Amino acid sequence: MIELNPIFQELNTICPNGVFQSVALKEFSYWKVGGLADYLIEPQSIEQLSEVIKYLKNQSQLPYMVIGDGSNLLFDDGGYRGVIIRIGNNMSQVKFQGTEVTCEAGVWVPGLAYSTYRKGLTGLEHTCGIPGRLGGLIYMNGGSNRQAISENLKSVILIDEEGNIQTIDASEFDFEYRTSPFQTLKYIIAGAILKLEVSNVSKVRSAMRKILTSRRKKFPRKQPNCGSVFISNPKMYDLIGPPGFAIEKVGLKGLRKGDAQISPLHANFIVNLGDASSTDILYLVSLARKKVYENTNFLMDCEARYVYQTGEICQAHVRAEEIFGCSK
Numbered sequence: 001m002i003e004l005n006p007i008f009q010e011l012n013t014i015c016p017n018g019v020f021q022s023v024a025l026k027e028f029s030y031w032k033v034g035g036l037a038d039y040l041i042e043p044q045s046i047e048q049l050s051e052v053i054k055y056l057k058n059q060s061q062l063p064y065m066v067i068g069d070g071s072n073l074l075f076d077d078g079g080y081r082g083v084i085i086r087i088g089n090n091m092s093q094v095k096f097q098g099t100e101v102t103c104e105a106g107v108w109v110p111g112l113a114y115s116t117y118r119k120g121l122t123g124l125e126h127t128c129g130i131p132g133r134l135g136g137l138i139y140m141n142g143g144s145n146r147q148a149i150s151e152n153l154k155s156v157i158l159i160d161e162e163g164n165i166q167t168i169d170a171s172e173f174d175f176e177y178r179t180s181p182f183q184t185l186k187y188i189i190a191g192a193i194l195k196l197e198v199s200n201v202s203k204v205r206s207a208m209r210k211i212l213t214s215r216r217k218k219f220p221r222k223q224p225n226c227g228s229v230f231i232s233n234p235k236m237y238d239l240i241g242p243p244g245f246a247i248e249k250v251g252l253k254g255l256r257k258g259d260a261q262i263s264p265l266h267a268n269f270i271v272n273l274g275d276a277s278s279t280d281i282l283y284l285v286s287l288a289r290k291k292v293y294e295n296t297n298f299l300m301d302c303e304a305r306y307v308y309q310t311g312e313i314c315q316a317h318v319r320a321e322e323i324f325g326c327s328k
């Protein structure tokens with residue numbers, strides 16, 4: 001007779017039919033890279049998520065980490081010895097009240113942008129082509145056209161390490177370009193209240209169309225990738241140009257390591273041609289950072305995050321340097 005794992009059983013009592021064991025992380029990363037995670041859990045409400053955290057903290061002591069869609073994540077080939085909490089479709093309710101939109105963190109960002117335009121609201125146009133969930137976007141303070149989601153936030157619904165749910169005004173937090181306080185504070189983003197403005201539906205639609213058309217031309221769409229690998233440093237941008245241009249200038253566009261390749265279409269993207277490993281991708285990260293530093297004196301930092309087998313998360317260049325040495 002098969003003995004049922006007690007941790008699985010406990011988690012499954014809190015989150016019925018939302019718990020999985022020995023899950024292939026490559027299925028949860030846009031890079032399609034990563035070994036097995038011990039557990040993956042998909043909570044169905046903010047309250048259920050809070051109960052999961054209380055159990056993990058007080059009874060199991062298992063490490064955990066939160067993901068959205070994995071559109072910015074590089075998992076290790078060795079996987080993860082803990083619990084992945086995936087906040088996606090199961091936690092994606094949205095409520096409109098005038099110009100305020102209350103969302104659970106799992107809402108799909110392009111879908112949210114679309115539904116705000118249908119209501120004649122402006123503000124989220126810059127997010128309409130960004131894959132991923134609202135929680136991931138807030139964590140990354142992502143956006144496009146030099147805008148960021150923090151500009152649209154009224155408040156954030158958070159869960160602390162004890163499992164307590166709190167709503168905190170966004171003005172309490174300091175956001176910077178592609179940096180949020182949640183990259184250092186140990187909160188889970190469970191939802192947010194967005195503050196938008198009334199506009200004209202056709203004006204918002206044409207702004208979104210323009211953004212989507214320009215993105216379709218620029219970015220590789222067929223091979224697995226996690227978007228821009230390096231953050232565009234404004235100082236470097238003014239003096240040298242964006243990271244893609246700097247990488248191309250040092251002759252790395254199209255370079256391959258195993259099945260990882262610096263995209264021939266856009267050099268700030270690394271694509272997986274089939275069976276790339278996390279180490280292949282980190283090698284290209286390390287090489288691009290080193291060569292661009294030698295050529296420009298600017299050290300590019302990664303937007304993409306690497307997940308250690310222990311669940312800690314860092315900017316991918318940090319792990320690349322641990323393996324391949326310092327770029328300076």
Ligand SMILES: Cc1cc2nc3c(=O)[nH]c(=O)nc-3n(C[C@H](O)[C@H](O)[C@H](O)COP(=O)(O)OP(=O)(O)OC[C@H]3O[C@@H](n4cnc5c(N)ncnc54)[C@H](O)[C@@H]3O)c2cc1C
Pocket residue numbers: 030065066067068069070071072073087105129130131132133134135136137138139140141142143144182187188189190219225226227228305313
């Ligand atoms: C083709 C392509 C184009 C892209 N274009 C852009 C762009 O224009 N602008 C841009 O900013 N980004 C872009 N990205 C990167 C990525 O889509 C964004 O960073 C996105 O917001 C990440 O969301 P996610 O749900 O996939 O997060 P994930 O990749 O799953 O996670 C990213 C980080 O957020 C943390 N996290 C996720 N959810 C939560 C939560 N609820 N609470 C606490 N922490 C959480 C994770 O632990 C991880 O550290 C692009 C990616 C791709 C593949």
